[in-house]
Each structure stands twice: as structure tokens, then as C-alpha cells.
Amino acid sequence: MAKNLLIVESPAKAKTIEGYLGKDFTVKSSYGHIRDLVKSDDAINVANNFEQKYEIPADKKQLVTELKKLAKEAETVWLASDEDREGEAISWHLYETLGLKDASTKRIVFHEITKPAILKAIESPRKIDFNLVNAQQARRVLDRLVGFELSPVLWKKVKPSLSAGRVQSVAVRLIVEREREINKFKAEAAFRIIAIFGKGRDAFKAELPERYSKQEDAEKFLNDCISAAFKVNSLETKPAKRSPAAPFTTSTLQQEASRKLGFSVSRTMSVAQKLYESGKITYMRTDSVNLSDLALNAARDQINRAYGEKYHQLRKYKTKSASAQEAHEAIRPTYFDVHTIDDGDSSEKRLYELIWKRAIASQMSEALFEKTTAKIGISTRGEELVANGEVLKFDGFLKVYLESHDEEDDNQQDGDNAMLPPLAQGQTLSLTEMTATERYSRPPARYTEASLVKKLEELGIGRPSTYAPTISTIQNRGYVVKEERDGRQRNYKVLTLKAGEIKKEELTENTGAERNKMFPTDIGAVVNDFLVQYFNGIVDFHFTAGVEKEFDEIAQGMKDWTDMIRKFYQPFHQEVENTIKTADKATGERELGVHPESGKKMSVRIGRYGPFVQVGETETEGGEKPLYASLRAGQMIETITLEEALELFKLPKKVGFFEDKEMTVAIGKFGPYIRHNSAFYSLPKEIDPLDVTEEQAIEIIEAKRKKDAERLIRTFDENPDVKILNGRWGPYIEFGKQNLKIPKDKTPETLTYADCVALSEAAPAAPKKGGKKTTAKAATKTAKKK
């Protein structure tokens, strides 16, 4: 039996380290935390100095038993969890749970998984740092108290099963407030003037720095230019340089993978996990931009070999984020000489390449440019046109990697980095064309998953291991949705001066279209407003930064953790009780006005089944019942207009008969549809659901039937309603409401009716409305008990 047991957090790490240490060491992993607060509300005894009740979760029992046995047999147990407060707490939980002895237990730390770093760590062991452990306890207890006291307030005042917490509630707040900024935003139009001088290869663009908000001013400018002479007034050439970005952290990796590869935050993490487990990259949950000396040397060798010495530049990066704990290295390839990987799927290959390029580029020289600015005088006007040109003198790191940027409110771009033809001061220029184009200012950008992570990191909220789960939580709770939304058409004017004449046109552009952006829902907005009203301290953007400062003081032994929590908890708990007692139920209700025909009150609010419009008063003793209509996708309580609300009552609408059955047009989750004989037929986009004619409806039904008939492969004599159809991904069986996959050992031809029945019974029953959630929960519960 090995004399030494060394415990780290991650199994992949354990494997690597075992290779460095030889047979005297058994290296095991704790798989993160091995204990957590019990799930019930009595986990923290507030009256007794916030004493905690811990338990070993069911899925960790077996692991703990094994570690206990190994610890008993070992002479020395080395606790090698990460060097941050969570890591220190993991060591402490191991110490307690495994029943370790002080004399035979050693705590060690290292920031990089290299042989020298680990051997050095083993030479200088220490004891568990209880100040750091206390800081973690404070963090854990605070999050539990906040989450488990706030959430029940929401159950009472808004809706059951909702949640609130230090991290997720701020994430929702950011999205809700951004949406309101966008709603409030008024686009302003101004004319932007661009001139093109010269012809063919010598043509170049120049722009007027000023913009004209009035069309007549732009027109006058163009008019003045008809007879003007243009001359280069000044010419200035300056060197410029650009430096590479630091190697990836979790958050920057998520951002770049989103922009360059279109990955969601969670996809990036699961692909990175695979690369990590197969030993291709270093640890992917990190906030550090640091590279080990070993990595710096390996990167230098690769750069020198592949591109030459003048492309190498040793760089050491410092983290900008104050909340960083830097227990690991930056994300980098394990071996820099592996430029691309052969095994793994295409996601893995692409993500690896991104990581390799970014890490290599971070050790390369600056790119050098020559920037030229020409100012062009107009004989008839006082203003000058400006032309910018850029010539790349030395590519440096750009040979490998160019960081991308979010398309934020940069209202001017294009034409900036073009090359200019050779120009001389005093040179006269001939105008080829000049345009004045009406441009609108842009509202702030909606968050993507990745840009939300960036913002949270800037605020010091959340950790690398929780960014992806937080994004999922706020979507699962229904606070926000990630969606695609259509834009709308907008007209803009273009004035063109060419060959001495000014031409005016009106063009259209699409604006406001969004892909994969985060939108708040009504429930998200209502919950947010409730929390902002009653618990402003918790959802304040600086709350986390404030408590982090105190955690740091606890970690340095300057503050008692129970004192800190007590000072926070007393007023907080008081506020919880007050709110439960005094706050009204929050429904987000908003009055829309009066119904134009009946004069009844119209209002919108959140109900049991989501947001809806109500016409008429709720309480009319024996009187008329109010009318109800649900809001549609993309509509929100705070922005819906009276006109839009009235539209909701126009559907469903009967449009006539076909085969003696009524046809009804309505709008569902997937858009407008015709319902006929309990079947659904979606309406083409160009048809307005409000004025579908009987003829059009019949046409649509017949077209769909014809298409379905073409997809039909075969039916069965036993039951003509069971069909085999050609679907999007190949043939499948339509069995009542179930769609079934054809087993690998069968083909549509060899399949029998009995096979279909068997498959139907084996398949999980279609989830029933309303019952879905409870059955899914019950299933996981029984699974856990086993």
C-alpha cells in the first residue's frame, strides 16, 4: 500500500499528478465539495452563532467511504485542493469527514500542474488555514440565508417555485433594465456625408466629421460641392501598434466562442471539459490569465520555430478583476506543439484551435501599422473631409489571431482601415461621388449569454464554475428567454451627388432584428421590480463587491465571520418579515384604458397561465363576466398597447366550412394556424391571420395534405392511421400522437404493425399537461433513493 494519499479536486488532475509522483503516492480526487448544507430549512441555526448542519450527498457516499479507507491505510494524507477559499473549505471538510489526524495531515497548494510545481509544493506543506475556511463558511451561509428566505417571499407574493439569489437576481435585473433602456430609446436620424475621390484602384473614401440632423443642411452641403474644388490640405502619417489579448479565462473563452463559433455558454464548457479530460488543455474553470514558466518556454519555442524569433515577445499578464482568486493557470493548450488535434469532433477541434491561437498570440509581438490621415478642403465650404488609411507594416500576433468584438453602439465603422492611394499635400482631387445618407443612432445592445457573463464578471458576481449554470437557471425559472426576433422595416433617405446632379431616393432597411439575445419575460420583470422595491440592498450591483471585501477581511483574520453575518442578517430578516406582512401580491397589473365599444376597463396582468388582457371588472356580483385573452410571444405587459390588446380578441376566428367541418384561425406558440377537424395547419407568413378567406384556408389544407401524401412511405392493413413517413431526418413512425424512431435493425419495409405497437408502449408516454413537472420530479426522486 502506498505510504501517501494525495487528494485533489478533479480526477483528470489526479491522473496527471499520479504520473509525476511515482509509486509512493496514491492520488485521488474529491470531485469538488464532498459535503454541503442539508437541503432543509434548518441547515443554519441562527440562534446558535449560525451553526451549520452538513450532510454527504447520496452520490458522494461511496466516494467518501473509499477515501476514508485509503486515508486510514496511508501514513500521510496530503490535502491538495485548490488555493482559494472554496478549496480550503474542501480540505477542511475532507479533514473532518475522513477523520484525519493533525500529525499525519498536510495541506499543500500549487497553481499549475507541472512536475516541478508539485514537487516544490510537497516540500513546503502547511496546515489548514481556518481564516480562509471561515470566509467560505460566511459565503456559503450568506447565500443560503438570502436564497432560502427570499425565494419563499416570492412564492407568497408572486408565484410558487420561483427563486431569488445574490447572483441570479442581479443577472435578471441587468436584462430587465437593459430592455427598458431599449424601449425608452429614441433613435435620432442624421445625415452622414461620404465622398469618393478618384477612380478604379486609386479610389478612396473620405468622410465629413460633422453630421446634419436636417435634410436641408445636408442638401445644401451637397449643392455647395457641385461646383467646388477639392484639395489635400494636410497629410499626416503616424505609426500605430496593436497588442495581443491575454490568454483565455473562462469568461473570455465563453465570449470568443460565442462570437467566433456561435457556441452557447454551456456548449463551450462541455466541449472544453472534453478537451480537458483528454489532456489537451489546462483547466477550463479559471479566472487567471497567468501562464506557467513551462508554458511560456514552450510557447516561445513554437513561435520561434513556426514564425521566427522576431515574432516572439515574452508577456506576463495581470488580471484586471478584483474578485479573481487565481487558483489555476489561464486556459491554454497542454502542449503548444500540437497546433490542431486529430481526434475529437468538429466542435472540439474548433475550440482547441481557438485556445491554441489565443495562447500562442499572447506571447507574440505587436502588430505595427502606419496610419495616414488626409484632410481635404472644399473651396466653397469651411469644413474639411477626412480620409483615414491604414497600412500593416508588420503583422506580429495578427499572423495567428484577431480578437473579435461585440457589435456595440459603434455608429461609425467601415472605410476606416482601407488603404489610401499615394497623396501629396496641396494635391487637387476629383470628386467621383458624394452621398448624404440618413443614419439612425442605435439603442444599447441586448445581452447575449456571453456578454451577460462578461458584465457579471466585471461586477465581480459569480465564479467561473457558475457562469453557465446561472445562465441556465434564469432561463429555467422563466425569467428570461433566449430568442430570435424579427426586426421591422424603416425608411431612410439617401442623397447622391454624381456628375453634377443631386438625386434623392428613399430606401428601406431592416432594423432591430435579433438572434440569440436575452429578453426578459413578464414574470422576470415583475419579480425584479418586487425585489428592487423591497430588497434593494441584495439586488444592488455592488452588494457582492461589498460582501467580498468583508470575506477578504475574514480570510485575513481581521474579522469574525459570525459577526459579519449577524450584522447582515438582522436587518435583512426584519425586512423579509415586514414584506411578508405588508406587501401586496405582485401581478404587474397595468391599466390600458377603456374598450372603445363597450367602455369597459381594459387591463393586463400576470395570471396563473401567464400574462393576459382582461376587459371588464373582475368582481361583478351576478353581473357580466369579463373577457380574457393571453398575450402572444414577444408581447409584454409593460409595452403592449390598447390597439394590440384589442387585436387579441379578434382571434380565434371562424373562417368557413370544409368537408362539413368548421375551420378556425388562431395564433399558437408556433405562429398562426388553421384548425380543422382537430388537425393543425400553419399559415404562411405572408397571409394576415385576420383576413384569411374560406378559399385560402381550403387551399392551405389541401396543399398540406398533398405534401403529407408525398411523405407517406407505407401504412399497415391492421390500422390505417399508423403511418411511416419521410421526415426531416429520415423515415419515422406516426403512431397516434407519438412520433417513433425506427429501430436500427429494421427498415420501413421490414417493420411490422406489431413492432410499432411494441415501440409505442416502450416509448415514454407523451407528457400530460400540467402533470409534466411533478412526474419528472418524482422520477428523479425515486432514482435518487435507489
Next chain:
DNA sequence: CAGTGAGCGAGCTTCCGCTTGACTT
């Protein structure tokens, strides 16, 4: 992919951070 929207009461929900598989499709 319906229209629904009262009230009572039981029993349930919920946090953040550290780790992977075990589940689906």
C-alpha cells in the same frame, strides 16, 4: 398550437460553488 383567470388546503418549490457522469434526444 383550446380557454382559462374562485378559494381552500396539503405538500412541494428555493441559494452559490466545487466537481463529473448518468440520464435523455
